[in-house]
Amino acid sequence: MSYLTLNPEGLQKVLETIGIENPEDVYSGIPETLLSSKDLDIPGPLDEEAVRSRFTFDSSNVVFAGGGVYRHHIPSIVNALSSRQEFYTAYTPYQPEISQGTLQAIFEYQSMLSGLTGMYASNASMYDGATALAEAALMAVRKKKVRRILYTRTINPSYRAVMMTYLRHIPDLELTEIPYDPLTGRADTDVLKEKTTGDAALFIQQPNFFGIIEPMEEIASIAQDAGFFGIAVSEAMSLGLLSPPGAYGPDVVVGDAQSFGNPVSAGGPLLGFLCTSKTHIRNMPGRIAGLTRDTSGRESFCLTLSTREQHIRREKATSNICTNQGLCALRAAIYLSAMGPEGLRKAATQCASGARHLMKGMEERGITPIFNGPVFNEFVVKMEETKQTAMIADGIVPGIPISRHYPEISDGLLVTVTEMNTKEDCACLMKHI
Numbered sequence: 001m002s003y004l005t006l007n008p009e010g011l012q013k014v015l016e017t018i019g020i021e022n023p024e025d026v027y028s029g030i031p032e033t034l035l036s037s038k039d040l041d042i043p044g045p046l047d048e049e050a051v052r053s054r055f056t057f058d059s060s061n062v063v064f065a066g067g068g069v070y071r072h073h074i075p076s077i078v079n080a081l082s083s084r085q086e087f088y089t090a091y092t093p094y095q096p097e098i099s100q101g102t103l104q105a106i107f108e109y110q111s112m113l114s115g116l117t118g119m120y121a122s123n124a125s126m127y128d129g130a131t132a133l134a135e136a137a138l139m140a141v142r143k144k145k146v147r148r149i150l151y152t153r154t155i156n157p158s159y160r161a162v163m164m165t166y167l168r169h170i171p172d173l174e175l176t177e178i179p180y181d182p183l184t185g186r187a188d189t190d191v192l193k194e195k196t197t198g199d200a201a202l203f204i205q206q207p208n209f210f211g212i213i214e215p216m217e218e219i220a221s222i223a224q225d226a227g228f229f230g231i232a233v234s235e236a237m238s239l240g241l242l243s244p245p246g247a248y249g250p251d252v253v254v255g256d257a258q259s260f261g262n263p264v265s266a267g268g269p270l271l272g273f274l275c276t277s278k279t280h281i282r283n284m285p286g287r288i289a290g291l292t293r294d295t296s297g298r299e300s301f302c303l304t305l306s307t308r309e310q311h312i313r314r315e316k317a318t319s320n321i322c323t324n325q326g327l328c329a330l331r332a333a334i335y336l337s338a339m340g341p342e343g344l345r346k347a348a349t350q351c352a353s354g355a356r357h358l359m360k361g362m363e364e365r366g367i368t369p370i371f372n373g374p375v376f377n378e379f380v381v382k383m384e385e386t387k388q389t390a391m392i393a394d395g396i397v398p399g400i401p402i403s404r405h406y407p408e409i410s411d412g413l414l415v416t417v418t419e420m421n422t423k424e425d426c427a428c429l430m431k432h433i
Helices: 008-018 023-028 048-054 074-082 098-116 127-143 157-167 187-194 218-225 236-240 279-283 326-364 383-393 422-430
Strands: 149-153 172-177 200-205 228-233 252-256 272-276 287-293 299-306 379-383 412-416
Touching: 008 023, 074 326, 098 272, 098 287, 098 299, 098 326, 127 149, 127 157, 127 200, 127 228, 127 252, 127 272, 127 279, 127 412, 149 157, 149 187, 157 172, 157 187, 172 187, 172 218, 187 218, 218 228, 228 236, 236 326, 326 379, 326 412, 326 422
Parallel strands: 149 172, 149 200, 200 228, 228 252
Antiparallel strands: 252 272, 287 299, 379 412
């Protein structure tokens, strides 16, 4: 759907351009006998998603899948602006003096991510949340005293796999997985206390892969004894409702911002982010676009920090990641600008309330979450594989199976609810249980 501005100033310019005073004059050439004087029987007003559904001829599946890639409402303005050729065809800003628009877009994105995470600075984006976590672990390794990486088993399995691929062959580096409490689904804080020492870096996901909200105050207290502390955010929409991760004093906050204005698109492209404290800003990978002034005192944008191997001597580079997700970051910046703080909070609240609505309905039908910890918008239930297969055949995706990654949870199903899931969707799922 195209984005059309409807503000009075824009309308007045249109009328002046075509030389009329009132919008009704557009129809002056049509005989009055052909004009209807009655109001059309049109329901409304409707939001964008409701209007889209009116014009969707093919019935879409009822989808409750998430686990790292999420369906969220994307305002029409995101597609309209990001598809402009000066953005869509723009490349890496090697020549800042002629790349001011691209640099400003990156700068705005960085500012918004820093504000949402509560951290000092954000880089210009990364491939995805998994590589962002891996790069954060490398940051920790570059901190001379860190020789052990502690990570919770409740971190997204894809994130963990990429991180271990990055770190597997680093000499004398120990990787330790922290288990979860089988009752709450939260990280086992007793094991965490036992393992956390000054030579260790600790990484935890909030909310975790099971959708559970971790006890961050307690974990932050434990993390004070660690040499490095990182928080991963897989569902960026949670930043609109939960306390900012930076409030817990981490060295880095990483994750994926695909939820901000980027479609699922069969699993990609994604939008990794890495935000850090002032202490580690020169140790972060990627680059930073900054705001400065030129010799005439005019505001201008530049690459303030660029520590990758294409810009400096290879042995001094902090990362071999050779690009940033510029177009995806632009879409995220437009999305956040359009939604604003209030809109983002409302969307996040709808996700959380929708999950509780579906949980209650499923419990009434005998399917309860296997963990009792508080959730944001995802939860884990047990559902026979045959039932899952039957639902998919009927056009319903009830969630994503997790037993492959967590064999101890047989028939485990991660169910995700976003603002895109209506009450009708929930009723449809519950009807097939």
